[in-house]
Amino acid sequence: xxxxxxxxxxxxxxxxxxxxxxxxxxxxxxxxxxxxxxxxxxxxxxxxxxxxxxxxxxxxxxxxxxxxxxxxxxxxxxxxxxxxxxxxxxxxxxxxxxxxxxxxxxxxxxxxxxxxxxxxxxxxxxxxxxxxxxxxxxxxxxxxxxxxxxxxxxxxxxxxxxxxxxxxxxxxxxxxxxxxxxxxxxxxxxxxxxxxxxxxxxxxxxxxxxxxxxxxxxxxxxxxxxx
Amino acid sequence: xxxxxxxxxxxxxxxxxxxxxxxxxxxxxxxxxxxxxxxxxxxxxxxxxxxxxxxxxxxxxxxxxxxxxxxxxxxxxxxxxxxxxxxxxxxxxxxxxxxxxxxxxxxxxxxxxxxxxxxxxxxxxxxxxxxxxxxxxxxxxxxxxxxxxxxxxxxxxxxxxxxxxxxxxxxxxxxxxxxxxxxxxxxxxxxxxxxxxxxxxxxxxxxxxxxxxxxxxxxxxxxxxxx
Amino acid sequence: xxxxxxxxxxxxxxxxxxxxxxxxxxxxxxxxxxxxxxxxxxxxxxxxxxxxxxxxxxxxxxxxxxxxxxxxxxxxxxxxxxxxxxxxxxxxxxxxxxxxxxxxxxxxxxxxxxxxxxxxxxxxxxxxxxxxxxxxxxxxxxxxxxxxxxxxxxxxxxxxxxxxxxxxxxxxxxxxxxxxxxxxxxxxxxxxxxxxxxxxxxxxxxxxxxxxxxxxxxxxxxxxxxx
Amino acid sequence: xxxxxxxxxxxxxxxxxxxxxxxxxxxxxxxxxxxxxxxxxxxxxxxxxxxxxxxxxxxxxxxxxxxxxxxxxxxxxxxxxxxxxxxxxxxxxxxxxxxxxxxxxxxxxxxxxxxxxxxxxxxxxxxxxxxxxxxxxxxxxxxxxxxxxxxxxxxxxxxxxxxxxxxxxxxxxxxxxxxxxxxxxxxxxxxxxxxxxxxxxxxxxxxxxxxxxxxxxxxxxxxxxxx
DNA sequence: TATGAATGAGCCTTCATTCAT
DNA sequence: GATGAATGAAGGCTCATTCAT
Numbered sequence: 001x002x003x004x005x006x007x008x009x010x011x012x013x014x015x016x017x018x019x020x021x022x023x024x025x026x027x028x029x030x031x032x033x034x035x036x037x038x039x040x041x042x043x044x045x046x047x048x049x050x051x052x053x054x055x056x057x058x059x060x061x062x063x064x065x066x067x068x069x070x071x072x073x074x075x076x077x078x079x080x081x082x083x084x085x086x087x088x089x090x091x092x093x094x095x096x097x098x099x100x101x102x103x104x105x106x107x108x109x110x111x112x113x114x115x116x117x118x119x120x121x122x123x124x125x126x127x128x129x130x131x132x133x134x135x136x137x138x139x140x141x142x143x144x145x146x147x148x149x150x151x152x153x154x155x156x157x158x159x160x161x162x163x164x165x166x167x168x169x170x171x172x173x174x175x176x177x178x179x180x181x182x183x184x185x186x187x188x189x190x191x192x193x194x195x196x197x198x199x200x201x202x203x204x205x206x207x208x209x210x211x212x213x214x215x216x217x218x219x220x221x222x223x224x225x226x227x
Numbered sequence: 228x229x230x231x232x233x234x235x236x237x238x239x240x241x242x243x244x245x246x247x248x249x250x251x252x253x254x255x256x257x258x259x260x261x262x263x264x265x266x267x268x269x270x271x272x273x274x275x276x277x278x279x280x281x282x283x284x285x286x287x288x289x290x291x292x293x294x295x296x297x298x299x300x301x302x303x304x305x306x307x308x309x310x311x312x313x314x315x316x317x318x319x320x321x322x323x324x325x326x327x328x329x330x331x332x333x334x335x336x337x338x339x340x341x342x343x344x345x346x347x348x349x350x351x352x353x354x355x356x357x358x359x360x361x362x363x364x365x366x367x368x369x370x371x372x373x374x375x376x377x378x379x380x381x382x383x384x385x386x387x388x389x390x391x392x393x394x395x396x397x398x399x400x401x402x403x404x405x406x407x408x409x410x411x412x413x414x415x416x417x418x419x420x421x422x423x424x425x426x427x428x429x430x431x432x433x434x435x436x437x438x439x440x441x442x443x444x445x446x447x448x449x450x451x452x453x454x
Numbered sequence: 455x456x457x458x459x460x461x462x463x464x465x466x467x468x469x470x471x472x473x474x475x476x477x478x479x480x481x482x483x484x485x486x487x488x489x490x491x492x493x494x495x496x497x498x499x500x501x502x503x504x505x506x507x508x509x510x511x512x513x514x515x516x517x518x519x520x521x522x523x524x525x526x527x528x529x530x531x532x533x534x535x536x537x538x539x540x541x542x543x544x545x546x547x548x549x550x551x552x553x554x555x556x557x558x559x560x561x562x563x564x565x566x567x568x569x570x571x572x573x574x575x576x577x578x579x580x581x582x583x584x585x586x587x588x589x590x591x592x593x594x595x596x597x598x599x600x601x602x603x604x605x606x607x608x609x610x611x612x613x614x615x616x617x618x619x620x621x622x623x624x625x626x627x628x629x630x631x632x633x634x635x636x637x638x639x640x641x642x643x644x645x646x647x648x649x650x651x652x653x654x655x656x657x658x659x660x661x662x663x664x665x666x667x668x669x670x671x672x673x674x675x676x677x678x679x680x681x
Numbered sequence: 682x683x684x685x686x687x688x689x690x691x692x693x694x695x696x697x698x699x700x701x702x703x704x705x706x707x708x709x710x711x712x713x714x715x716x717x718x719x720x721x722x723x724x725x726x727x728x729x730x731x732x733x734x735x736x737x738x739x740x741x742x743x744x745x746x747x748x749x750x751x752x753x754x755x756x757x758x759x760x761x762x763x764x765x766x767x768x769x770x771x772x773x774x775x776x777x778x779x780x781x782x783x784x785x786x787x788x789x790x791x792x793x794x795x796x797x798x799x800x801x802x803x804x805x806x807x808x809x810x811x812x813x814x815x816x817x818x819x820x821x822x823x824x825x826x827x828x829x830x831x832x833x834x835x836x837x838x839x840x841x842x843x844x845x846x847x848x849x850x851x852x853x854x855x856x857x858x859x860x861x862x863x864x865x866x867x868x869x870x871x872x873x874x875x876x877x878x879x880x881x882x883x884x885x886x887x888x889x890x891x892x893x894x895x896x897x898x899x900x901x902x903x904x905x906x907x908x
Numbered sequence: 909t910a911t912g913a914a915t916g917a918g919c920c921t922t923c924a925t926t927c928a929t
Numbered sequence: 930g931a932t933g934a935a936t937g938a939a940g941g942c943t944c945a946t947t948c949a950t
Contacts, residue, residue, distance in 0.1 A: 009909095030257055034945060044912050045945080055945065139423075148423050153414060156391075157423055159398060163390030164383070170340075171386060187380060195422030196366075196375050196384055236934075261920060273922080274935055282920065463930090484711055488924060498933050499924080509924065593877075602877050607868060610845075611877055613852060617844025618837070624794075625840060641834060649876030650820075650829050650838055690913075715941060727943080728914055736941065915947080926936080 013051050016041045021062045025104030028111055029059055060123040063112075066105060067127040070098070078134055084142035085189060091134055092165065093185035099169045100179050107173070110166050135161055160192065240278050243268045248289045252331030255338055256286055287350040290339075293332055294354040297325070305361055311369035312416060318361055319392065320412035326396045327406050334400070337393050362388055387419065467505050470495045475516045479558030482565055483513055514577040517566075520559060521581040524552070532588055538596035539643060545589055546619065547639035553623045554633050561627070564620050589615055614646065694732050697722045702743045706785030709792055710740055741804040744793075747786055748808040751779070759815055765823035766870060772816055773846065774866035780850045781860050788854070791847050816842055829874075841873065 019041035023032045034055055038045045052058040074094055081087045099106040112124055139157050142148035148157075168188070172179055246268035250259045261282055265272040279285040301321055308314045326333040339351055366384050369375035375384075395415070399406055473495035477486045488509055492499040506512040528548055535541045553560040566578055593611050596602035602611075622642070626633055700722035704713045715736055719726045733739040755775055762768045780787040793805055820838050823829035829838075849869070853860055 028257075033943085035943095044910080046911050046913095046947085047909090049946075050909065050911095142423070149421075152423055153418070155398065156395060156415065156418060159394035160387055160391035160418065163392070163394035164387035165390065166394075167386035167390035168383060171382065188383065191380070191383060191387065191422075193422045193424040194376075195418075195420050195424075196369070196379055197420040197422075198373060198376055239934080260918080262918085271936060272920080273937065276921070276923095277934065487922080489922095498931080500926085500932050500934095501930090503925070504930065504932095596877070600879055603875075603879055606877055607872070609852065610849060610869065610872060613848035614841055614845035614872065617846065617848035618841035619844065621840035621844035621847075622837060625836065642837065645834070645837060645841065645876075647876045647878040648830075649872075649874050649878075650823070650833055651874035651876075652828055652830055693913080714939080716939085725915060726941080727916065730942065730944095731913065911948100911950080913947100913949095915944100917944100919943080920941100922940080923938100924936100926934105927932100928934095929932080 009051075012043075012047075016043070016048060016051055016058070017061060017065060020058050021065070024059060024062055025102075025108050028108075029055075032059075059112075063124055063127055066109075067131055071130060074131075074134055084138060084145065084147040085193060087134075087138040087141075088161075088192070089185045089189045091138060092161070092188050093181040095162075095165050096169065096179055096181035096184055099173065100181060103173055106169055110170065132158065132162070157192075164188065164192075236278075239270075239274075243270070243275060243278055243285070244288060244292060247285050248292070249331075251286055251289055252329075252335050256282075259286075290336075290351055290354055293336075294358055298357055301358075301361060311365060311372065311374040312420060314361075314365040315369075315388075315419070316412045316416045318365060319388070319415050320408040322389075322392050323396065323406055323408035323411055326400060327408060330400055333393075333396050337397070359385065359389070384419075391415065391419075463505075466497075466501075470497070470502060470505055470512070471515060471519060474512050475519070478513060478516055479556075479562050482562075483509075486513075513566075517563075517578055517581055520563075521585055525584060528585075528588055538592060538599065538601040539647060541588075541592040541595075542615075542646070543639045543643045545592060546615070546642050547635040549616075549619050550623065550633055550635035550638055553627065554635060557627055560623055564624065586612065586616070611646075618642065618646075690732075693724075693728075697724070697729060697732055697739070698742060698746060701739050702746070703785075705740055705743055706783075706789050709789075710736075713740075744790075744805055744808055747790075748812055752811060755812075755815060765819060765826065765828040766874060768815075768819040769823075769842075769873070770866045770870045772819060773842070773869050774862040776843075776846050777850065777860055777862035777865055780854060781862060784854055787847075787850050791851070813839065813843070838873075845869065845873075 016037070020032075020037045022040060023037045026032075027036075032055075034045050034048055037058070038048055041048070048058065052061060074091075077094075078087065078090065081090055109124075109128075113128070135158055136154065139148065139152065139154050143150060143152050143154070165188070168184075169179070243264070247259075247264045249267060250264045253259070254263075259282075261272050261275055264285070265275055268275070275285065279288060301318075304321075305314065305317065308317055336351075336355075340355070362385055363381065366375065366379065366381050370377060370379050370381070392415070395411075396406070470491070474486075474491045476494060477491045480486075481490075486509075488499050488502055491512070492502055495502070502512065506515060528545075531548075532541065532544065535544055563578075563582075567582070589612055590608065593602065593606065593608050597604060597606050597608070619642070622638075623633065697718070701713075701718045703721060704718045707713070708717075713736075715726050715729055718739070719729055722729070729739065733742060755772075758775075759768065759771065762771055790805075790809075794809070816839055817835065820829065820833065820835050824831060824833050824835070846869070849865075850860070
C-alpha cells in the first residue's frame with residue numbers, strides 16, 4: 001500500500017499509543033494482542049516494534065500517558081486547596097471522576113496492579129506512587145496541622161482511602177450503578193474522617209472546651225494567689 | 228507406559244488440587260498452565276481431566292476448598308463474639324492471618340476478583356459473598372445495637388474494610404514487611420471506628436469525670452479560702 | 455459399586471451392543487467415544503474391552519446385527535415374490551422403510567460407507583454385499599426371464615437403484631420431508647423400469663402398423679402372383 | 682529461525698491450498714490434520730492461519746476452488762448443447778471425467794456431503810447446488826421440450842443420476858477398474874432414458890431396419906416384375 | 909523506515925487403550 | 930470377570946517477535 005505519506009514520527013507514535021490504550025482498556029495485558037493494536041492503529045505489527053521495544057514497553061507508555069494527564073490535571077487544583085477535608089474530598093471525587101469519564105481506565109489500573117508481573121518495582125508502581133503523593137501529602141499535612149489524629153498511621157490511612165475507593169468503584173460499576181463523584185466523595189470523606197463509630201460526641205466539644213476554660217482560669221487564679 | 232501405582236481417587240484428587248493451588252497462587256488463571264499443574268502433581272495432563280472437567284473447574288475447586296476451610300474456621304469463633312468492635316477486630320485479624328499463613332492465597336483471591344472473566348456471577352463471586360457475610364452482619368448488627376452510626380452506609384463501610392485490608396496486605400507483603408494480625412487488627416479497627424479526624428474530645432467519660440473532680444476540688448478550695 | 459449381580463455374558467453383550475448402536479447412530483465412527491458407549495451401557499470403559507477387542511470390532515458387531523436383522527426380515531418376504539417389478543418395488547420400499555423406522559441407521563450406513571477406513575474389504579462392505587444380493591438376483595432373474603432388457607448392465611443398474619435411493623432419502627430427510635415407502639417405491643421402480651425418456655412408442659406403433667400393413671399387402675400380392 | 686525466502690502471498694496461498702487439497706482428498710475433514718497440511722506445504726502450522734482463519738475455512742477454500750474450476754469448464758460447453766440426451770451424456774461424462782482426472786476429488790465430495798457437520802446450509806451444499814443446476818436445467822428443459830416424460834419427478838430423476846454416478850464411480854474405483862467417460866456416459870444415459878424394462882414395442886432399431894430392408898427388397902422385386 | 913510473512917513454542921482438551929487390582 | 934485410574938499422543942489454534950525485503 002501507499003504508506004500514509006510521511007507522517008512525522010510523533011504523530012504516528014501518538015496513533016499507536018491511542019490504539020494501544022483502547023486495546024489495553026478492553027483487555028488485560030496478556031489478552032491484548034499486538035495484532036489488534038496494529039489493526040486499530042492502521043499499521044502492521046512490525047511497525048509497532050519500530051516505536052516500542054516490545055509489548056510491555058508499549059503498555060508502560062500508555063500508563064505513563066494516563067498518569068501524566070491525570071497528574072497534570074490534579075496538580076493546580078490541588079495546590080489551591082488548603083483544608084485537609086477539602087483536599088480529601090477533592091482527591092476522592094477526582095478519583096471517582098476517572099471511573100465516570102473512562103470506566104475502562106479504572107478497571108485497567110486496578111486490574112494490572114495485580115498482574116502476573118511483579119507489581120513492586122514495575123513502571124505502573126512508580127507511576128502510581130506519583131499519583132498517590134497527593135493523598136500522602138494531604139494526610140501528613142493534616143496531621144501536622146492538627147486536623148488529623150496525631151497518631152494516624154499514614155500508610156494505613158492511605159490504603160483505606162484507595163482500597164475503599166477501588167472496591168466501591170468496582171462494586172458500583174459491577175452492579176451497573178451510576179457514580180456521582182461529588183456526593184459520593186462527601187460521604188466517603190465523612191466516613192473516613194469521623195469513623196464508623198457512634199459519636200459519644202454530643203457530649204462533646206463546646207461544653208468540654210468551656211469546662212477546660214473555666215478550669216484554666218481557676219488554676220491560674222490559684223497560682224497567682226499562691227505567690 | 229509405567230503406570231503409577233494405583234491410588235485411591237480421593238488421594239489423587241487431593242494431590243492434584245494441591246498442585247493446582249500452588250500454580251494458581253503463583254500465576255493468574257490465564258497464565259497458569261495445565262501442563263505445569265500436571266507436572267507438579269506428577270501425572271500427565273490427561274489425568275487432570277479425569278478429575279476435573281476443565282481448567283476452570285479445577286480452579287473453582289481450589290477456590291471452594293479455600294473458602295470452605297476459611298468459613299469453617301471463622302464460623303464458630305465468630306458466633307461466640309458479640310460486641311461490634313470485637314467482631315470487627317476478629318474478622319480483620321482473621322483476614323490478615325490468611326496473608327500470614329498463605330500469602331499467595333490473598334494475592335490470588337484479590338487478583339482473580341478482577342479477572343478477565345466477568346467476576347459477577349462467577350463461582351468466586353458466590354464464594355466470596357458467603358465470606359463477606361460475616362462482615363456484613365457485623366456492620367448491620369452494629370448499627371442496630373447503636374454501636375455504629377445510625378446513618379452508616381453498609382456497602383461503603385464494607386468496601387472500606389476489605390479494600391483497605393487488600394491494599395494494606397499487598398503493600399506490606401510487597402515491601403517484605405511482617406504482618407502481625409492481632410496488633411494490626413486493633414489499629415485498623417480503631418481507625419475505622421473512630422475515623423482519621425482529630426478528636427476534639429478525646430473526651431470519653433472517665434476523663435470528663437476526672438476533670439469535674441478536679442474542678443470540684445479547686446472550687447471547694449477556693450470557697451474554703453474565701454471564707 | 456455392586457456389579458449388576460451375575461449378568462450372563464450374552465445379556466451384557468447385548469446391552470453394550472444396544473448402547474453402541476445408539477451412539478454410532480448419533481455420531482460417526484470417529485466421533486463416537488467409548489466413554490459414551492460405556493456410560494450408556496452403564497458400565498466402565500474397561501468392560502467394553504472384555505467383550506470387544508476394540509472400537510472397530512464393536513462397530514462391526516453393531517453393523518452385523520443391523521444387517522442380520524434386515525436380511526432375516528427380507529428373506530422370506532422376498533422369497534414369496536416372483537415378478538421382477540414386484541421384487542424391485544418390494545426391495546425399494548423395504549429400503550425406504552429403514553429410513554422411516556430408524557432414520558439414524560440409514561444415515562449411519564451411508565455415512566460409514568465412505569469413512570476414513572477403506573470401504574472395500576471392510577466388514578461393512580461384506581455385510582452390504584449380502585444385502586445387495588437381493589437386488590442383484592432380482593435384476594439377473596429379470597433379464598433371464600425377459601422382463602428386463604437383455605443387454606442390462608447389472609452392476610450399473612444396481613448402482614442406479616441404491617445410489618438413487620441413497621440420494622433420495624438424504625434429500626428428503628435433509629429437507630424434513632416425510633417418506634411414504636410404498637408410494638415412493640412405486641414411483642421409483644416405475645421410473646427405473648421405463649426410463650426418463652418420452653416413449654416413442656405411441657408414435658411408434660402407428661408407423662410400425664403401417665409398415666406391417668405395407669408388408670402384408672406386398673406379401674399377399676406376391677402369393678397371388680405365385681399362384 | 683531461518684525464514685523461508687519470502688514469496689508472494691498469492692503463491693504461498695496456492696501452495697497451501699494445494700497441500701490442503703491433497704490432504705483433504707486423502708482423509709476426511711475431521712481426520713485431516715493441520716499439521717499434515719503444514720508439513721506438505723513446507724511451512725509450520727502457524728503459517729496456515731495467516732492465510733485461512735481456521736481449518737474449515739481452508740477446507741471451504743479448497744472446495745470453492747474445485748467447484749469454480751469445474752463450473753467454469755462446464756458452463757461454455759454446456760451452453761453449446763441443445764438436445765436433452767446430448768446434455769445428459771455430456772454432464773455424465775464430465776462428472777466421470779472428474780473421477781478419472783482426480784479420483785480423490787470425487788471421493789472427497791461424496792464423503793463430505795455426509796459429514797458430521799450439517800450438510801444443508803454448508804458451503805459445500807451451496808457450491809454443490811450451483812453444479813447440480815446444470816442437471817436440473819437439463820431435466821426441466823427436457824420435459825418442456827417433450828423429450829422427457831411429462832410426469833417426470835425432477836428431484837427423483839436428479840437423485841438417480843447423481844446417486845447412480847456416485848455409486849458407479851465408487852464401485853469401479855474401488856475395484857481398480859478403468860473409467861471411460863464417453864462410453865460409460867452413453868450407457869448410463871441410455872439406461873436412464875429408456876429404463877431397465879424390456880421394450881415391448883420400440884422393437885428397437887435393428888429389427889425395424891431389417892424389416893424395411895425386406896420391404897424394400899420385395900417392393901423392388903415387384904417393380905421389376907411389373908415391367 | 910516500514911513492512912508483513914513466517915515462525916515455533918505453547919495452550920487446553922480428547923480419547924482409545926492398558927493393566928494393576 | 931470386571932474395574933477404572935492412568936496414559937500419552939495428537940489435535941486445532943494463538944501470538945509476540947523477527948528479519949529479509
